[in-house]
Amino acid sequence: MNRIAKNTVVAMAFLMAVGIASAAQPVSETHPVGPGAEIEIDVLSGTVTIVAGSEGVVEITGTLGDGVESLEVDSDEAGVYIEVEYDEHYHGKQQVDTDLMIRVPSGSILSVETVSASISVDGIRGELDLETVSGNVDVATMPAALDVETVSGNISIESAPADSDISSVSGKIEIRAAGGSIDVENVSGKTMIYGGVIDDGDLESVSGDITCHAIPGPDGSLDIETMSGTIILLIDPTLVASFDLSTFSGSIQNQIGPEPTRTSKFTPGKELYFNTGTGGPNISLESFSGSIKLITR
Amino acid sequence: MSCHEWSSCFDDFLDGRLDAAEEKGLQTHIAGCPSCAGELASIRELRDLAAALPRSLEPPRDLWPGIEARVSATKVVRGRFGRRAILAAAAAVVIVSSVVTAYFLGRSQAVMVTAEAPTVVESGPSDVLLASFEGLGVYNYLDTRTELLDALEARKHELSGETMEVVMDNLLLIDQAMDRIAEALGEDPENEFLMKQLAGAYRRQIDLLQRAVRMPAEI
Numbered sequence: 001m002n003r004i005a006k007n008t009v010v011a012m013a014f015l016m017a018v019g020i021a022s023a024a025q026p027v028s029e030t031h032p033v034g035p036g037a038e039i040e041i042d043v044l045s046g047t048v049t050i051v052a053g054s055e056g057v058v059e060i061t062g063t064l065g066d067g068v069e070s071l072e073v074d075s076d077e078a079g080v081y082i083e084v085e086y087d088e089h090y091h092g093k094q095q096v097d098t099d100l101m102i103r104v105p106s107g108s109i110l111s112v113e114t115v116s117a118s119i120s121v122d123g124i125r126g127e128l129d130l131e132t133v134s135g136n137v138d139v140a141t142m143p144a145a146l147d148v149e150t151v152s153g154n155i156s157i158e159s160a161p162a163d164s165d166i167s168s169v170s171g172k173i174e175i176r177a178a179g180g181s182i183d184v185e186n187v188s189g190k191t192m193i194y195g196g197v198i199d200d201g202d203l204e205s206v207s208g209d210i211t212c213h214a215i216p217g218p219d220g221s222l223d224i225e226t227m228s229g230t231i232i233l234l235i236d237p238t239l240v241a242s243f244d245l246s247t248f249s250g251s252i253q254n255q256i257g258p259e260p261t262r263t264s265k266f267t268p269g270k271e272l273y274f275n276t277g278t279g280g281p282n283i284s285l286e287s288f289s290g291s292i293k294l295i296t297r
Numbered sequence: 298m299s300c301h302e303w304s305s306c307f308d309d310f311l312d313g314r315l316d317a318a319e320e321k322g323l324q325t326h327i328a329g330c331p332s333c334a335g336e337l338a339s340i341r342e343l344r345d346l347a348a349a350l351p352r353s354l355e356p357p358r359d360l361w362p363g364i365e366a367r368v369s370a371t372k373v374v375r376g377r378f379g380r381r382a383i384l385a386a387a388a389a390v391v392i393v394s395s396v397v398t399a400y401f402l403g404r405s406q407a408v409m410v411t412a413e414a415p416t417v418v419e420s421g422p423s424d425v426l427l428a429s430f431e432g433l434g435v436y437n438y439l440d441t442r443t444e445l446l447d448a449l450e451a452r453k454h455e456l457s458g459e460t461m462e463v464v465m466d467n468l469l470l471i472d473q474a475m476d477r478i479a480e481a482l483g484e485d486p487e488n489e490f491l492m493k494q495l496a497g498a499y500r501r502q503i504d505l506l507q508r509a510v511r512m513p514a515e516i
Contacts, residue, residue, distance in 0.1 A: 074302070131513060133512075133513050133515045134515070151460055151513065167508070170459075170460070185504070185508075188466070188467060204501070206501060225497060228470055246493075246494075248478060249477070264481060266484035269491075269494075271490060288478075
């Protein structure tokens, strides 16, 4: 075989190998499960959408994209483990993403881990444990309990349940309605809660801004702390509560109570304690250098 | 058994909870499966790292009740945390930060040249800050932070440069805040507001380091 022919054969073999690895592979599988099944999903990149489907069965449909070797599924009555296995030797472009649609019984307990794959969940009433590095997380309905963690991915929660633990490093956290006990931690990303009545709220950041429109119930409490982020709490002017606002070097803007006082003649720190009536929840807003704004609606 | 099934036995294996036949089966599989062998080694390394962390790693969620009690309890605490001692310490050190100063001095070069996650460099907290912590009854601050920074350094190859930068930027921010609070405490050593601020900054720094150490791998 001459050199040109040999090279052509080598090139064709290479292209065929790449072609195998990069071809989109359709997926369609069903697995029977018992009530309250635990569903674990492990995907690297692409998208994972989990929605409520028929009782007693888990359906997996979608496409396995470039670089995927296989879809591994282990299932029994108690649950299903789904993992996308990647070809570690594949170095081609990711032209076709892995997109999975997984229908599970609505009462399932769900655990999803991804690296860059986005996670969308809709209609699941069981506990959710969602973890991703850079993928976005979107939860459209209220689960029994919620634990979400991202590094840089954004988090959007329609309705946070009574037991919610949500954290990110640099991702944006948005919660449409909060309730019960909610714990939110961010480092540099923004945190926004647009409404709801909470029993026990604990919102923290290092440099990220925190905006909260939710208020604690009559026996509840709300603590918001940041180092350099801005805290904005919007409340009804008729809210009866005890307020404790303090900052080391930031400013305090208060639309409903007295002016803050200096904490020490050696620092620009300010603090402010006041009540807007008898009883009510305790609200604490604290920063190091970030501004604190207590604003009426 | 598949790799996934074997991997579910790793914790039991490391805890010595597998029976002889299972253990032999796992060891046979590991010998022929580099992927599982690597995963097992990672788990073993993480467990060793976790075991080596100080038991006092988890700081109390709210240090303030204890601090308040100590502040109001005895003269001994106030004496140890006295103005003179703080001022002496303040005079002896330059009150500019600690965790990441050295990191920032070399950051741009390191990032541009190597495009790797930057290295955590510990230059140590100031004496005045340590004195302030002792005044709060926090005696293991240095050990705890050093352990966590070491753990973060060990993991940096698993985290992206962007993530490391966010973590280090925010650690620096907390460090600078701590130094400013400690400086103010040097002037006003019995100021409860400042002590509370320092306790809060301490908790946030340890929280951030713990989170960074436990973050899922990106690379």
